[in-house]
Amino acid sequence: MLGYIASRAFRALVTILLVLTFAFFILNATGDPAILILSADAPPEAIAAFREEWGLNAPLWKQYLGYLWNLAHGELGRSMRDGRDAWAVVSERIPVTLAITIPALIIKLVIGISAGIIAALWRDTWIDRLVMAFSVTGYTVPSFVLGLGLMLVFAVQLGWLPAAGADSWRHAILPIVTLGVAGAAVLARFTRSAMLEVLGQPFIRTGLAKGLVWRAVVIGHAFPNAAIPTLTIAGFMIGSLVAGAVVVESVFAWPGVGRLLVSAVGNRDLMVVQAILLLVTVTMVSANLIVDIVYGFVDPRLRTARGGLARGGT
């Protein structure tokens, strides 16, 4: 098990490094921070000074190695916009994002999983069709369309809620609902198919043949098995807590990590972008790793396969 975790952690590290490297070169290749931050009509001397100050005149590979060197020493660099520490700029946005993504995650899990279970148990009835209609709508409508739609109805037409900004908890409601509905739709579909798959397995019939009532078979035999695939998607959702709200934050002008990312990319504020990418990949990768470890606890087949606990058949 330890060896397994170590190899996973190593792969995670490689992933993170690849993402950072890729972003570094793409961002540099597609825009000039000096011009984007100072604007194109800035006096040439100012641009030259800016280049000098931030070391942008050095060859790209040198800048890259310098970046890695600093990174290895725990330095994430500074924002080219205001000279502040890039990590400070990013980290102050994290709680703002979590304020909408955590409540949204709870909505996704509670509504998505229960809707999926209900649809599977009442398969091919109107309940199932209703849940599936909701689910298909939820994941085919892009979240910016959904967000704008909700804004139009509840902020513009009805005037019940503010349209944009982050001045009060009421501002958080529409972003939370937008995120929650879209995620619940995905999770409902996923949970439903996981349940249907499990309910068709021979051991479900064995549970009934033993004399268990249907409810006991569902709770004791179907749920633990259906939880295994559902865990994957739930883990992915946990992994995207900090980064999964880029679109919704932009729509509702919610000043979280996602909005910072959009403006930092626009400005080619390199170190801020890199800090966000680092944060995002680390959370994603660790959520994945955690899901994997939890898998081992939930699914004894995996435990044997990777843990060396195998005793073999008799």
Added chain:
Amino acid sequence: MTSPLVELKDLTVDFPVGGNWVRALHGVSLTIRRGEALGLVGESGSGKSVTWLAATKLLPAKARIAGEVLLDGRPIQGLTRDQMAGVRGKRVALIFQDPTSSLNPVHRVGTQIAEAVRLHRGFDAAAARAEARRLLDRVHIPSAARRIDDYPHELSGGTNQRVMIAVALAGEPDLLVADEPTTALDVTIQAQILDLLAEMRRETGMALVLISHDLGIVADITDRVAVMYAGRIVEEAPVDALFDDPRHPYTQGLLAALPDVGGPRRRLTAIHGQVPNPAALPPGCSFAPRCPAAIAGCVTAIPSLDAVAADRRTACFRARPATSLEIAA
């Protein structure tokens, strides 16, 4: 003869297939007496599983079931699904073809046996575990104390089928329905499982229905055999009489296809053709297109299952006096 334990009377099952009802079972009547062992034989698709899944209400809810199921002379087909749960496991236990996928992969085998023990005998957790351990011993699983905490994927198919038998014994049932219990297993393991079933029946006095597509499998451990074809029982006889003097051409075909262990070598002759699709049964006798003995009258009427001797029944126009043949034709 002892009293009937389970009686199926004119059981029919229809499945909805593409907007139509397709009849998979055409009025099956069968009596299982206390303690007896019945073999139910027929090629795959002939309705053996559906018969017992219908009788125990384990078919999907969309299936339409008609006819009577009597347990100790009392009808049980009116029971709700949850009330049937009180019959299953406790009175009638079932085991299935693929033991490994019939066990829950995320629960330890001991837990799965103990679950049945607690359900039917009201034991607490510790007593149920001790009983599960005892049951593992009874089905001859070596080092039961260690195997009790194994998961199904850690055990072989044969061991898992023993676990399934232990689960079935947990409720001390009056009838065990074993649906192709050895089909998924190696030949050597097959014989061991059949021996175990016979032993358990001797020890407990429970009745046994052994379902198989292979007449050879049921020969040794059953008293009576019913042969099914295309959703009907076509012949029923004591096992020796059936082997010595099969009356139905289908039974004759099944016997001819058996390798003759120990006896004089003869050619294996498989019945040509296939079991018809229930949605497209041939007219008259369902076996007619494959039957070497078929006559003109066989395609115009369906032969009924009639007594041809005191303890045997056959559904074939040619297995009875000529008069009825003339009437049919």
